[in-house]
Amino acid sequence: xxxxxxxxxCGPTLRTPIRCVARPGADPLDRELAARLNAWADDQDxxxxxxxxxxxxxxxxxxxxxxVVAIATICWLV
Amino acid sequence: MTRxxxxxxxxxxxxxxxxxxxxxxxxxxxxxLYTLTTLAAAIWIILVGGxxxxxxxxxxxxxGYGCGTxxxxxxxxxSVALPAFRYGIDSIDISKAALGIRGxxxxxxxxxxxxxxxxxVALAMVAxxxxxxxxxAGHPGGVINEQLVVVVGLVLxxxxxLLVQHGLDVIRRLxxxxxxxxxxLAIVSLLLLLWKYGPRELLLANVPAEQALTTDRLKSFAYAxxxxxxxxxxxxxxxxxxYRFLKFRRHAVGPIMFGGSLIGNAFSASVAALAAVHLGSPxxxxxxxxxxxxxxxxxxxxxxxLLSVPAICLLVFFVASAAQQIRPLARTSWNxxxxxALVPLLVVALNTSWTLSHVVTVATAGSLIFFxxxxxxMVDYWILRGGSIELHQLFVAGPRGHYWYWGGVxxxxxxxxxxxxxxYLLLYxxxxxxxxxxxxxxxxxxPVIAGSGLMYYMLMRLIAVPLRxxxxxxxxxxxxxxxxxxxxx
Numbered sequence: 001x002x003x004x005x006x007x008x009x010c011g012p013t014l015r016t017p018i019r020c021v022a023r024p025g026a027d028p029l030d031r032e033l034a035a036r037l038n039a040w041a042d043d044q045d046x047x048x049x050x051x052x053x054x055x056x057x058x059x060x061x062x063x064x065x066x067x068v069v070a071i072a073t074i075c076w077l078v
Numbered sequence: 079m080t081r082x083x084x085x086x087x088x089x090x091x092x093x094x095x096x097x098x099x100x101x102x103x104x105x106x107x108x109x110x111l112y113t114l115t116t117l118a119a120a121i122w123i124i125l126v127g128g129x130x131x132x133x134x135x136x137x138x139x140x141x142g143y144g145c146g147t148x149x150x151x152x153x154x155x156x157s158v159a160l161p162a163f164r165y166g167i168d169s170i171d172i173s174k175a176a177l178g179i180r181g182x183x184x185x186x187x188x189x190x191x192x193x194x195x196x197x198x199v200a201l202a203m204v205a206x207x208x209x210x211x212x213x214x215a216g217h218p219g220g221v222i223n224e225q226l227v228v229v230v231g232l233v234l235x236x237x238x239x240l241l242v243q244h245g246l247d248v249i250r251r252l253x254x255x256x257x258x259x260x261x262x263l264a265i266v267s268l269l270l271l272l273w274k275y276g277p278r279e280l281l282l283a284n285v286p287a288e289q290a291l292t293t294d295r296l297k298s299f300a301y302a303x304x305x306x307x308x309x310x311x312x313x314x315x316x317x318x319x320x321y322r323f324l325k326f327r328r329h330a331v332g333p334i335m336f337g338g339s340l341i342g343n344a345f346s347a348s349v350a351a352l353a354a355v356h357l358g359s360p361x362x363x364x365x366x367x368x369x370x371x372x373x374x375x376x377x378x379x380x381x382x383x384l385l386s387v388p389a390i391c392l393l394v395f396f397v398a399s400a401a402q403q404i405r406p407l408a409r410t411s412w413n414x415x416x417x418x419a420l421v422p423l424l425v426v427a428l429n430t431s432w433t434l435s436h437v438v439t440v441a442t443a444g445s446l447i448f449f450x451x452x453x454x455x456m457v458d459y460w461i462l463r464g465g466s467i468e469l470h471q472l473f474v475a476g477p478r479g480h481y482w483y484w485g486g487v488x489x490x491x492x493x494x495x496x497x498x499x500x501x502y503l504l505l506y507x508x509x510x511x512x513x514x515x516x517x518x519x520x521x522x523x524x525p526v527i528a529g530s531g532l533m534y535y536m537l538m539r540l541i542a543v544p545l546r547x548x549x550x551x552x553x554x555x556x557x558x559x560x561x562x563x564x565x566x567x
Contacts, residue, residue: 018470019562020473020562027409029408040098048099048164055155055330056156063149070142
């Protein structure tokens with residue numbers, strides 16, 4: 001299953017999920033990497049896997065606030 | 079993760095592996111707030127703040143700097159911090175999707191130059207600051223003992239090794255004292271300034287016109303905005319390294335905006351700006367003693383120097399972590415990596431005066447690429463890829479990997495970065511602070527970030543997407559196709 005850009009996602013959301021493996025004869029660190037990537041893909045309920053939309057909305061408010069202050073400053077002090 | 083796998087990771091360079099849920103250290107709002115405040119409010123912010131009055135109008139400078147900081151930090155959070163939080167990887171790994179597996183080496187170079195440069199500057203300032211305090215203890219006009227400065231620098235390097243070898247958790251605990259400590263010092267300094275000058279005189283003082291960068295008030299505002307955006311952008315390479323350890327989404331914006339932007343950065347810089355314009359020197363060692371008197375001032379300078387050590391620790395931590403991107407170092411033990419990261423600082427300890435007069439230029443030059451990189455990675459992640467990258471593909475080297483592009487480099491991004499750096503230098507020289515006429519409207523950094531993002535989007539749509547490079551147009555696996563990916567560090 002691919003998203004609308006055609007990117008393939010790793011993990012159980014796929015009908016045929018991609019599992020990460022280390023190359024044959026790889027050292028423990030590469031095997032650990034593969035295990036972590038699979039664990040990340042399986043960890044669907046973790047907070048960091050949820051939608052980032054609330055953070056985007058919060059950032060938008062900060063941006064709007066800074067822009068308003070900048071424009072007001074230019075209008076009144078410049 | 080099992081205990082065994084954690085031990086494997088800890089034994090050999092675990093800092094590059096994606097962070098899992100149980101390893102995310104910043105689980106409290108306050109701990110992330112304090113760490114970001116410490117990184118923002120360290121000794122360099124006092125120097126930057128001391129430069130704000132040079133824009134000509136101190137009030138305009140403070141407001142413009144604050145606005146620039148917020149806008150810049152929003153761009154950094156969007157571009158690198160939120161993806162790093164989601165995937166548990168640092169800024170360099172995040173940049174691989176846009177720049178290519180090998181192309182991200184450019185970000186690595188920028189990070190090493192900028193982090194080592196600023197760590198060197200801070201180390202030199204702390205060592206010379208201690209030398210200054212000792213010289214003053216004898217008599218006010220005392221000369222700094224250069225041998226003592228070298229000894230202090232070497233002792234600091236030993237201290238840095240002892241602290242950073244224990245990893246981010248120890249630094250995070252130190253920051254729980256350093257962050258609030260900096261804020262208290264800034265508040266005390268502001269109260270002393272208010273007591274000494276009163277609110278009206280405090281806010282309306284400016285540098286003499288002949289010392290100002292410009293008498294054009296719109297350009298003054300643009301300079302201040304530029305300082306704010308530039309300092310925020312210097313965080314780009316580090317933010318991934320912190321956000322990969324953030325546990326909860328609800329802490330992704332508040333701590334950086336309040337701690338990293340408003341309190342640690344804009345407020346601390348504003349206090350330094352007001353002190354510099356009234357007390358005639360941007361050097362905190364000079365104006366703190368002038369402001370608080372010889373005894374209290376000396377104690378405050380000592381505290382500023384002491385509280386800067388955790389920020390230097392963070393920079394050394396980022397350098398040691400980033401060094402693991404270099405293949406031969408990926409499997410080097412953490413203690414050796416920290417020792418290696420500290421070697422350039424040995425040179426700094428032996429040449430503190432030279433460092434302060436030359437290395438700021440090098441660190442600034444090393445940061446120039448991050449304006450374009452910020453725009454590129456933001457557009458690549460949020461617009462071209464719809465807020466999703468293939469984590470495992472960041473660790474697939476070779477032509478089969480989705481982020482291999484052309485020989486491991488996305489040359490489209492490389493062209494955009496080169497164009498961005500040249501455009502920036504055409505508009506504004508960050509060393510001499512000379513600026514073209516167009517600079518007065520919105521500075522140089524923001525147009526370069528936006529222009530790089532736009533140019534990258536158009537070129538990728540025209541070149542990389544039709545050619546199916548960078549994972550664009552890759553089909554999902556069918557039942558008959560292989561469903562495993564071979565990954566390596």
